[in-house]
Amino acid sequence: MKQVTHSIDPKYQQIAGKVEELISVGTFRAGDRLPSVRALSRDWRVSVTTAVGAYSLLEDRGVVEARNRSGYFVRPKVITPDRLPRKNPAKGAPVDISSAGITELIMDSTSSPDVVPFGAAVPCDDILPTSKLMSIYHSVVRSEGASMFQYSMPPGLKELRIEIAKRLLEAGIGVSPEEVIVSSGAMDAVLLAVKSTCEAGDVVAVESPTYFGILNLVKELGLKAIEVPVLAEGGVCVEALAEAFENHPVKACILQPNFHNPMGSVIPNDQKRRIVQLAEKYQVTIIEDDLYGDLYFGPKRPPALKAFDTDDLVIHCGSYSKALAPGLRVGWILPGSRYHRVKNLKYATSLANASVSEMVVAAFLKTGGVDRHLRRTRQVLARQNLQIREAILREFPEGTRVSSPEGGFVLWCEMPDGFDSEKFSIDALKRKISIVPGTLFSASRGLRNSFRISCGSPLDDRSQRAIGILARLAASQL
Amino acid sequence: MKQVTHSIDPKYQQIAGKVEELISVGTFRAGDRLPSVRALSRDWRVSVTTAVGAYSLLEDRGVVEARNRSGYFVRPKVITPDRLPRKNPAKGAPVDISSAGITELIMDSTSSPDVVPFGAAVPCDDILPTSKLMSIYHSVVRSEGASMFQYSMPPGLKELRIEIAKRLLEAGIGVSPEEVIVSSGAMDAVLLAVKSTCEAGDVVAVESPTYFGILNLVKELGLKAIEVPVLAEGGVCVEALAEAFENHPVKACILQPNFHNPMGSVIPNDQKRRIVQLAEKYQVTIIEDDLYGDLYFGPKRPPALKAFDTDDLVIHCGSYSKALAPGLRVGWILPGSRYHRVKNLKYATSLANASVSEMVVAAFLKTGGVDRHLRRTRQVLARQNLQIREAILREFPEGTRVSSPEGGFVLWCEMPDGFDSEKFSIDALKRKISIVPGTLFSASRGLRNSFRISCGSPLDDRSQRAIGILARLAASQL
Numbered sequence: 001m002k003q004v005t006h007s008i009d010p011k012y013q014q015i016a017g018k019v020e021e022l023i024s025v026g027t028f029r030a031g032d033r034l035p036s037v038r039a040l041s042r043d044w045r046v047s048v049t050t051a052v053g054a055y056s057l058l059e060d061r062g063v064v065e066a067r068n069r070s071g072y073f074v075r076p077k078v079i080t081p082d083r084l085p086r087k088n089p090a091k092g093a094p095v096d097i098s099s100a101g102i103t104e105l106i107m108d109s110t111s112s113p114d115v116v117p118f119g120a121a122v123p124c125d126d127i128l129p130t131s132k133l134m135s136i137y138h139s140v141v142r143s144e145g146a147s148m149f150q151y152s153m154p155p156g157l158k159e160l161r162i163e164i165a166k167r168l169l170e171a172g173i174g175v176s177p178e179e180v181i182v183s184s185g186a187m188d189a190v191l192l193a194v195k196s197t198c199e200a201g202d203v204v205a206v207e208s209p210t211y212f213g214i215l216n217l218v219k220e221l222g223l224k225a226i227e228v229p230v231l232a233e234g235g236v237c238v239e240a241l242a243e244a245f246e247n248h249p250v251k252a253c254i255l256q257p258n259f260h261n262p263m264g265s266v267i268p269n270d271q272k273r274r275i276v277q278l279a280e281k282y283q284v285t286i287i288e289d290d291l292y293g294d295l296y297f298g299p300k301r302p303p304a305l306k307a308f309d310t311d312d313l314v315i316h317c318g319s320y321s322k323a324l325a326p327g328l329r330v331g332w333i334l335p336g337s338r339y340h341r342v343k344n345l346k347y348a349t350s351l352a353n354a355s356v357s358e359m360v361v362a363a364f365l366k367t368g369g370v371d372r373h374l375r376r377t378r379q380v381l382a383r384q385n386l387q388i389r390e391a392i393l394r395e396f397p398e399g400t401r402v403s404s405p406e407g408g409f410v411l412w413c414e415m416p417d418g419f420d421s422e423k424f425s426i427d428a429l430k431r432k433i434s435i436v437p438g439t440l441f442s443a444s445r446g447l448r449n450s451f452r453i454s455c456g457s458p459l460d461d462r463s464q465r466a467i468g469i470l471a472r473l474a475a476s477q478l
Numbered sequence: 479m480k481q482v483t484h485s486i487d488p489k490y491q492q493i494a495g496k497v498e499e500l501i502s503v504g505t506f507r508a509g510d511r512l513p514s515v516r517a518l519s520r521d522w523r524v525s526v527t528t529a530v531g532a533y534s535l536l537e538d539r540g541v542v543e544a545r546n547r548s549g550y551f552v553r554p555k556v557i558t559p560d561r562l563p564r565k566n567p568a569k570g571a572p573v574d575i576s577s578a579g580i581t582e583l584i585m586d587s588t589s590s591p592d593v594v595p596f597g598a599a600v601p602c603d604d605i606l607p608t609s610k611l612m613s614i615y616h617s618v619v620r621s622e623g624a625s626m627f628q629y630s631m632p633p634g635l636k637e638l639r640i641e642i643a644k645r646l647l648e649a650g651i652g653v654s655p656e657e658v659i660v661s662s663g664a665m666d667a668v669l670l671a672v673k674s675t676c677e678a679g680d681v682v683a684v685e686s687p688t689y690f691g692i693l694n695l696v697k698e699l700g701l702k703a704i705e706v707p708v709l710a711e712g713g714v715c716v717e718a719l720a721e722a723f724e725n726h727p728v729k730a731c732i733l734q735p736n737f738h739n740p741m742g743s744v745i746p747n748d749q750k751r752r753i754v755q756l757a758e759k760y761q762v763t764i765i766e767d768d769l770y771g772d773l774y775f776g777p778k779r780p781p782a783l784k785a786f787d788t789d790d791l792v793i794h795c796g797s798y799s800k801a802l803a804p805g806l807r808v809g810w811i812l813p814g815s816r817y818h819r820v821k822n823l824k825y826a827t828s829l830a831n832a833s834v835s836e837m838v839v840a841a842f843l844k845t846g847g848v849d850r851h852l853r854r855t856r857q858v859l860a861r862q863n864l865q866i867r868e869a870i871l872r873e874f875p876e877g878t879r880v881s882s883p884e885g886g887f888v889l890w891c892e893m894p895d896g897f898d899s900e901k902f903s904i905d906a907l908k909r910k911i912s913i914v915p916g917t918l919f920s921a922s923r924g925l926r927n928s929f930r931i932s933c934g935s936p937l938d939d940r941s942q943r944a945i946g947i948l949a950r951l952a953a954s955q956l
Contacts, residue, residue, distance in 0.1 A: 103822060348694035
């Protein structure tokens with residue numbers, strides 16, 4: 001915030017006050033575009049100079065921000081660390097994963113249209129490039145022959161692998177299409193990565209919190225998990241990771257370095273470099289799940305962890321489920337020296353991917369419409385994230401902490417100790433609101449005082465009301 | 479064969495001899511339709527009576543068969559048991575599965591267009607309902623909104639589960655759509671079935687020979703396998719199965735009761751009943767892979783093993799990969815009481831299926847074109863099977879035994895002891911012919927003197943030549 005030294009025109013004050021009021025009542029919300037200077041001047045019958053003056057004042061106060069050529073936008077509240085979730089105390093020893101019985105209940109609710117969708121981390125229909133995908137489907141089905149209904153055997157369609165390899169350049173990864181194996185989404189890729197490096201009984205390091213799908217997978221493969229805390233700023237706690245590697249026979253480590261689910265944070269580049277060094281020192285394979293890498297809110301994509309790996313230490317996994325569309329089921333894995341092992345594993349598990357899906361994604365990536373689509377998606381997601389975050393901070397009881405994601409579309413909320421998020425989520429579901437309780441994100445079923453909120457859908461009247469209901473439910477527990 | 483008592487008109491003899499010669503040189507092959515009586519009379523300038531007489535003679539001799547309203551067809555040679563593959567001696571004890579290093583080499587070769595496709599068990603392009611599928615794709619993509627690009631979460635699209643449940647009636651299975659979980663093909667279904675019943679270290683009974691994908695899966699899950707022989711007539715040897723259940727702690731048993739891959743045989747109904755009784759007695763879960771059930775050559779579909787199960791002992795798995803198109807990746811599982819376990823496993827592994835694929839298969843099943851398509855497919859496959867079988871028996875050295883499948887599209891060939899099918903398959907691949915060696919179908923890497931031939935493509939000039947080359951390669955080993 002600039003220091004204000006000159007005296008302020010009272011007219012500017014007055015108009016700025018009116019704008020601030022509209023923001024405080026929620027007419028304009030974090031990330032929203034404000035009326036243009038011209039519109040403000042016309043509608044409120046003030047001079048253009050006054051309108052500009054009012055906006056400058058609000059900019060000085062940190063309430064709005066000017067964006068090049070686009071006008072003024074409501075700025076998200078400045079993040080104070082005491083509103084961010086705290087570090088989860090690292091567990092001392094590897095544990096067998098305990099699973100919450102309510103997983104299925106929560107998952108089932110996520111696809112019901114009459115439930116407010118704060119549960120599943122999926123983009124809402126409006127974000128999907130539906131008409132573009134439709135036209136690509138038509139043209140693929142018209143132009144490909146019977147081959148589109150035959151098996152697309154591992155490693156998957158060559159044209160698709162070429163496009164995946166091209167796009168990975170932006171993540172700092174240079175690979176040939178021959179090093180890519182196409183998977184049925186990121187979960188399939190992570191499954192192949194873990195199976196190719198670990199055997200039942202091995203210890204893997206997992207983040208805490210982490211996506212419950214990863215925990216279920218680790219459990220199903222009979223592995224033991226050692227939890228390493230993830231910070232609201234900076235991603236996984238590298239000190240804790242080093243400690244885990246030092247004190248336990250860790251075989252592999254599953255990380256989401258960019259826009260961590262559920263924390264939203266990113267591991268800074270110097271720390272990414274250090275993690276790769278640790279992997280080398282302790283001979284641990286890092287499995288990188290970069291599912292959200294393309295969904296950055298800042299100016300550019302953070303590099304993948306794999307970008308810092310020169311020694312076959314990182315198996316990179318990704319997917320177009322979040323960036324393009326979940327229903328396509330197209331992801332990838334860069335198995336490095338484990339290429340043949342992973343390919344044979346794919347033969348022995350899901351065998352092949354849906355061929356038309358592979359062709360459609362290849363065509364979409366090739367036509368170049370993907371970047372335009374992603375630019376729009378990032379803007380929408382950033383706005384939804386900000387607005388839902390602000391609404392929670394405004395409505396929820398004192399002591400609520402909310403993550404401040406740098407990308408992706410989920411928020412991690414932490415309530416005071418003693419809060420029971422499993423009870424909270426069941427109460428919420430009774431009121432047709434879906435959220436995911438923190439225990440599902442913890443190998444030891446800890447994190448009971450936290451929960452995840454998906455920002456895949458906009459903050460409309462219904463979800464605004466839902467946050468009010470959630471806030472009252474939360475307050476009733478304190 | 480009827481006994482011939484009356485004296486034979488020498489004209490009939492002469493014409494019959496000419497037809498037989500055309501069959502012996504391969505102009506007309508097993509399953510082919512012969513010229514009509516009218517055409518024969520016109521082209522060979524004989525009376526209609528003579529033409530009818532000649533065909534009757536050939537019918538009496540078992541060379542041709544009359545089909546109602548369709549004319550005369552070349553009848554496959556009568557199967558003599560000494561030309562059928564023998565029973566694989568059952569192994570005494572559970573083994574860890576050994577895998578052949580050449581799996582990847584063989585699998586890679588199967589999708590190459592310049593290789594004669596006796597390797598992979600896939601239908602050739604001509605068999606696929608390409609234009610029908612194309613039009614369904616267009617209409618699905620036109621009519622469904624953004625929902626087709628969202629996750630289709632387990633248990634999968636309801637409309638599809640309804641159609642699957644309807645079609646299962648033909649297999650003798652009555653289930654509600656709520657009991658069906660959609661999978662990504664049969665392998666995904668079998669994976670879910672095995673994972674939901676076994677833990678690493680458990681013993682499962684597998685057929686010998688059996689599809690190598692099942693063996694790879696069992697290996698990857700850290701299970702021990704006990705081999706039970708499959709007979710060329712009658713499917714799995716039930717005595718050996720009972721013995722395995724009696725003497726070993728068998729947890730589950732994976733069977734292909736209908737048109738076994740690679741043997742092509744079917745378990746008779748009374749034996750199916752007995753297997754279910756054994757499962758109950760020894761508390762073994764049977765995992766039924768009914769992938770080929772719709773591809774019968776006879777008058778009707780054999781019932782599934784599941785049809786005889788009233789007590790939740792059989793987990794039934796299937797897929798439209800062979801009956802409709804491999805690239806769709808749509809299968810199913812009936813998990814019975816393990817429903818929630820299987821659903822959660824699906825969340826933890828491949829998560830969801832390609833949504834558009836599910837919609838397309840649902841629409842195809844609903845429009846009713848499937849039965850017409852399947853009728854044609856069965857005819858084509860039956861003919862290809864017969865012709866390739868006859869060509870092998872004609873060209874291969876003395877002592878070659880070939881299965882006589884009742885459905886599906888693979889043949890199992892057994893050579894005299896000492897034959898090395900791995901060497902044979904590598905030699906064949908050098909000559910651009912793909913076959914799968916027997917060792918891949920054996921948990922203990924036995925069955926070295928056998929190999930599998932796929933009949934998914936027609937016996938054309940190229941594949942006719944290929945059989946000649948294979949026959950010489952085989953002879954050179956004896």
